[in-house]
Amino acid sequence: xxxxxxxxxxxxxxxxxxxxxxxxxxxxxxxxxxxxxxxxxxxxxxxxxxxxxxxxxxxxxxxxxxxxxxxxxxxxxxxxxxxxxxxxxxxxxxxxxxxxxxxxxxxxxxxxxxxxxxxxxxxxxxxxxxxxxxxxxxxxxxxxxxxxxxxxxxxxxxxxxxxxxxxxxxxxxxxxxxxxxxxxxxxxxxxxxxxxxxxxxxxxxxxxxxxxxxxxxxxxxxxxxxxxxxxxx
Numbered sequence: 130x131x132x133x134x135x136x137x138x139x140x141x142x143x144x145x146x147x148x149x150x151x152x153x154x155x156x157x158x159x160x161x162x163x164x165x166x167x168x169x170x171x172x173x174x175x176x177x178x179x180x181x182x183x184x185x186x187x188x189x190x191x192x193x194x195x196x197x198x199x200x201x202x203x204x205x206x207x208x209x210x211x212x213x214x215x216x217x218x219x220x221x222x223x224x225x226x227x228x229x230x231x232x233x234x235x236x237x238x239x240x241x242x243x244x245x246x247x248x249x250x251x252x253x254x255x256x257x258x259x260x261x262x263x264x265x266x267x268x269x270x271x272x273x274x275x276x277x278x279x280x281x282x283x284x285x286x287x288x289x290x291x292x293x294x295x296x297x298x299x300x301x302x303x304x305x306x307x308x309x310x311x312x313x314x315x316x317x318x319x320x321x322x323x324x325x326x327x328x329x330x331x332x333x334x335x336x337x338x339x340x341x342x343x344x345x346x347x348x349x350x351x352x353x354x355x356x357x358x359x360x361x362x
Contacts, residue, residue, distance in 0.1 A: 132303040133253050136263075137198055139191025139293040141183055143175040147288070156281055163285045172288030174273040180213060181223040184269040187291035188224060198295065205234045205264040207252055209244030211321060212270045213237065220269065234261070241319060243309070244268060249296070250307050256298045267293045275326050282331035308349045 148171050149160040164170060175183060192198055206221040213220060219237035224230075234255075240247045245268035252264035269291035276287045315337065318330045 132299050132301060132305060133256050133296050134299040134301065134303060136295040136297050137191050137195040138295075139187050139189070139194060140291065141186035141190055142173040142290045143178060143183070145174045145176055147172050147174055149285075152278075152285055155278065156284065158281070167286055169286070173290055175271050175289045178271075180210065180269055180271045181215075181220050183271065183289065183291045184208060184220050184267050184293075185224055185227050187267060187269065187293040188228065188265065191293045191295060195295075200228050200265075201230055203230055203233055203263045203265045203295070205252060205255055205261040206230070206236070207248040207264065207266050208237045209240065209248040209266070209268045210237065210270055211239065211241050211244060212272050212275060213239075220267075224265070224267065240311075245292070246307075247309060249294070250309055252296050253305060253307075256296065259298075263295060263297045265293065265295055267291060272327065275321060277326040280326070282329045283327050287327065304353060306349060306353050308345050308352070310345075 149163045149169070153160045153163060178186075188200075192200055206224055208220040208224070210220060219235060221235035221237050225233050225235050236251070238244055238248050238251070245266070248266045248268070252261070252266050255261040256264060271289045272287035273289050276283050278284050315333075318333050318337070320328045
């Protein structure tokens with residue numbers, strides 16, 4: 130099975146900065162309250178940029194930082210998002226069109242917070258079966274447009290931005306393991322409907338994250354250790 134490596138990365142943030150002081154004043158809470166619960170000091174909001182434009186700018190940043198990259202050799206584009214405003218064509222198709230990439234598979238994924246991880250795993254799978262040589266994976270969201278700024282559960286967390294990575298196969302021995310699972314039974318904890326603000330049960334999401342994420346990390350580390358041990362025997 131082919132291994133993968135990250136060849137290049139890029140990112141983009143809108144110009145409008147929103148610090149904790151601004152939100153704290155609006156919600157009548159302290160800056161410390163926000164930081165202790167989120168680890169966030171500053172977030173960025175988009176005023177007039179579309180989600181497609183933000184995604185494209187993150188890829189442009191990747192290209193500018195890595196002049197040796199030939200973007201036309203990309204044969205797969207995956208975009209992970211939870212806030213697309215256009216069902217068809219997907220954001221990935223807009224990226225392909227903008228950079229005039231030929232002979233490329235395009236795919237948008239909708240998997241909420243874990244979308245980018247899912248997208249990386251999908252790209253790796255296509256590379257592993259030799260259907261794809263180079264995959265461009267982008268995580269992008271404009272969540273400020275669908276966030277109730279008076280809702281403490283979401284307004285202190287959600288914002289806008291994009292990140293991009295270019296993956297390709299490598300013959301170098303690089304261990305890759307993943308544990309990805311979903312629980313649709315808890316889907317009502319985080320809901321986003323068209324033309325409505327995001328609704329989130331912050332307390333339950335927090336409890337789920339700090340317990341299930343820890344379990345997954347431990348299981349992943351155990352799996353990596355077992356595989357590495359078997360290789361050395």
